Amino acid sequence: MRIDVVTIFPEYLEPLNVSLVGKARTRGQLDVRVHDLRSFTHDKHRTVDDTPFGGGPGMVMKPEPWGEALDSVAASGEELPTLVVPTPSGRPFTQELAVELAERPWLVFTPARYEGIDRRVIDEASTRMPVEEVSIGDYVLAGGEAAVLVIVEAVARLLPGVLGNAESHRDDSFAPGAMADLLEGPVYTKPPEWRGRTVPEVLLSGHHGKIARWRRDEAFRRTAALRPDLIERCDPATFDKHDRRL
Ligand code: 6GU
Secondary structure, three states: OOOEEOOOHHHHHHHOOOHHHHHEEEEEEEOEEEEHHHOOOOOOOOEEOOOOOOOOOOOOOOOHHHHHHHHHHHHOOOOOEEEEEEEEEEEEOOHHHHHHOOOOOOOOOEEOOOOOOOOHHHHHHHOOOOEEEEEOOOOOOOOOHHHHHHHHHHHHEEEEOOOOOOHHHOOOOOOOOOOOOOOOOOOOOOOOEEEEEEOOOHHHHHHHHHHHHHHHHHHHHHHHOHHHHHHHOOOOHOOHHHHHHH
16 A cells, blocks of 8 residues: 655654554555655745635645645556545544555545645545545544544554454454454453452463353443443344343
């Protein structure tokens, strides 16, 4: 997969060199290119913002640098990229959207600062390429760069061969399957006793059926306590008799 990011803070994207995403890049599974929006300005001060028409607080990002940046980046590949516009007024970012984005060959991110980008940039881009405006949650960030890091990490780990163990995302909270829509329960490793605290017996029993049942119960209990909305949203047919007793 190819990922381009256009930003006024290229250094904010440095974490893309680290850990899972960094490794995917050095392995050639991910081609990440970060561009400085200011390199698409032509004035001495490399201006990217201006006062909003209609008044109001803050500044709005000017259309011209974004237009040039998107023309240049979009023309640099074989196919059409999907434009991902991080904004608190976007479509909520979920595992489902992460899976959708992971299926695209090429994503271009346009994280904004200030009060956002002149609307015409997104409107004009959508005449030429698919556009997803995406929010990572109901809170306001000072800029979209942190959202890009979140989205890229969630997408990259879904790419074929990026996670060490292909089974690793099977039981993820929010992954489809038997644990669908349940939060993951607790996990344990050695030693079996630590500071007087022991690992639940069943996990040491080697009884795979009982272990699966226990994990599902823990997931169910945790979800009911922390995210009752996820249980409400479930198809009742996904619950068995044992769940109903919890
Ligand atoms: Cl994607 N951007 C900004 N600036 N704030 C956000 C967001 C994105 N998602 C939630 N809050």
